[in-house]
Amino acid sequence: MSKLLTLNNVSVAYGSNTIVQDIDFNLEEGQICCLLGPSGCGKTTLLRTIAGFETPTAGEISIRQHLVSTTENTVAPENRHIGMVFQDFALFPHLDLEANIRFGLDKKMSESAQHQRCNELLKLVGLSGSNQKFPHQLSGGQQQRIALARALAPRPDILLLDEPFSSLDVELRGQLAREVRGILKQQKITAILVTHDQNEAFAMADAVGLIHQGRLVQWDTPYNLYHQPATRFVANFIGQGVFIPGEYIGDQKINTELGVIKGRVPEQCKVGCKLDLLIRPDDIIHDDESPIKLEITERLFRGADFLYTLAISSEQHILCIASSHHNHSLHEKIGIKLDVDHLVMFPQISTEHTAAILP
């Protein structure tokens, strides 16, 4: 597969205020990637730089091996052949749906070809026959679909989606994310999605770039991001989990408050070195038979399951997901066992190792 989009050490700054720094990644044709990060991390600025609304202060961007952004010159957004879907959809309120969708079509296209393309897209997004409606007559989800149709109409090289689901109801988000992914995959569209919602990122993307304080901290598949976080920040940001302290006792064994755990220890770690182990709720299995019994200090009923917070010691807690049938009351002691498939650990940096990441 060929490289569609290349970012080469891209930095963007407003005056002395650096927003993103040294961003480096490739996107292949047909790939859907997601820029994920907490708000204010610079992901939207990065997207707008790819779109051509901002000029990088360092680095280069190429689309199909053509330079589109350098520090001196920026191809205007209208000349980049990109499509963009906005957080507030930005449908043109004075135009009907047909005119909205046809807005970006080449004016040289014949009237009938334009009309046909419009109908194709309306069908694709499941709103056939709404040509003459106006944006204000649509629900939020429908507006979202039209925004997608409008962006796809000119067959852009790359589709950019800026928090496209954040103005929708929570229930609608997941459904639309799956639908949109279906459409993009079917049409073989290369796309970049910006979001702060990891569920959305996992539902949509083939690859996720996690951005923190303007830097790309990990570029990986959703699976790896969850199971092999590259840094403490990634481990914290993605999913739920708790760091528990441990000490390497040699022979790939680590001694913790939950007993001795076996796993691959980083090579630089010598016997006696202190480590923090990431324990995710799915690493802890509730088992009434287990000899390890811990007290429930918090319980959160989530419908299909319970999320229990269990105390190892007065200040050390872990999380455990148990099926909805296992209804235990607060302060009851329940049995657990560890089912650590692969260990994620970082050398201890501070005494605040007990900082739990509660849901």
Next chain:
Amino acid sequence: MADTRSTQITSLRALSFGSYINRWHLSVLLITLVCALPVLTVFSFIFQPAGEVWQHLTETVLADYVSNSLMLMIGVSFGTLSMGISCAWLTSVYKFPGRKLFQWLLLLPMALPAYIIAYTYTGMMDFAGPIQSSLRDWFGWSYGDYWFPEIRSIWGATSMLSLVLYPYVYLLARASFLDQSIVALEASRSLGAGPWKSFFKVALPMARPAIITGLSLVLMETLADYGTVQYFGISTFTTGIFRTWFGLNDSAAAAQLSTLLLIFVFVLITLERLSRKQARYFSTSNRQKKQVRIKLSNKKAWLATFACFMPVLWGFFLPFLQLLQWAVETYDDMVDSEFFVLTWNSLALAGSAAILALLLALLLAYGQRLQNTRFIYLAVRVASMGYAIPATVIAVGIMLPLAWLDNTLDGWLRNQFDVSSGLLLSGTLFALMFAYMVRFLAVSVGTVEAALGKIKHSMDDAARSLGLKPKQVLLQIHMPLMRRSLLTAILLVFVDVLKELPATLILRPFNFNTLAVRAYELASDERLADASTAALSIVIAGIIPVILLSQSINKQKL
């Protein structure tokens, strides 16, 4: 590889959108410079040594100019504040017969330029006018038997200006009263303060920034007034500038006098800016604004109706009816082919000025949207500073550089080719149009800026990502979305130009007359009744913005 890179970069340059931005940038700066020219010119005369005329002025009339202007400002402040605040308070808090009607009727006096209401009242209160005649009929008096106030005095000018300017205070105070959360007032009542105490302790202080904004606009208009004070023979800055320029033929002294006036104006601008800033700080975040108006007892309700009716009666209906009566009487004599030429001149002038102002405003506001730097923001503010500058000062500031240009060009041509170019720019429609732009650009910029601000930036980005250039975005997205506001901007400037007197008087081409100039000339010749057709036409046109304003008030569903 290096070669392909460099060709790519050159092709990039051709596509670069930096050049668009710069073009908008440049037009914003150009408009700003041109608009600032008159004020800069006037100020440059500070550094000129004071001439003989200036000496003479300071020894004789300058003190009068200052004291008269100050007295007018104080008097008009009292007049507009008392009428404006009381009517705003009554219509926004109480229920009484005709309240809904008064909401916009109270704006009607804005339709009358001060000089026109001055002519009308002079005619009405003359010895031979309807008021004195009826008094004599009723009481059997004859000349000299009774005392009657002289309208051609400083109190007369104060009353005239107050009657037509109070709507500024009314509008802003009312908006502020309605914006105040009803909770604040209820809290005050629950703490034991009666309605009067609540008004003085809570509502009025909260509305103070808005009221000061309104008052500073009123005072700017007061300082800028030429027609009224000239007609009543009161020496103020504006009449002084006029006299120095045309009577004493000293342009430098006129410019220096203008500078002095501008210092007053800048104080007002600062006051206005500061109070606007404060208004933001004072506005309540509590959105609970469901207005429950207090029902008044029968007697009090009719008193409220009476109180609201007075300003409208004196500020609009009486003068309007008087003008109407005169117009009917003189219709046959006055409405002739000359009148139609006059009307056409006025309409064409006002129309083209309005459209030009709109185009410039679009350039400025959209340029600012494309590149919203502090610098551009400042440039746009400077370009729309003219609303505060008296037209007389603008006219002086335009005449000086244009005359210099004309003379320089003429002198050079005479030297080189022995031909004379005469006056190319001064005394032409160009000069007049220039003055209108400087004076009224703020009106259209304000309207366009507000409308543009309501369009989300993602609209621009969406259109750009779909292949539109910035200019096309303006034409295809913004302009259709702003249609109504653009029309409003055109109408507002149109009416302002139609009413404008002093700049037109100074800068118009020889023998070029407009309705306003004609009304002024006829009134100056004591042909008050004959001036009525021209005056009435202006007043009727002036009702348009009042209707627009009242519509936007109704839209707020208050």
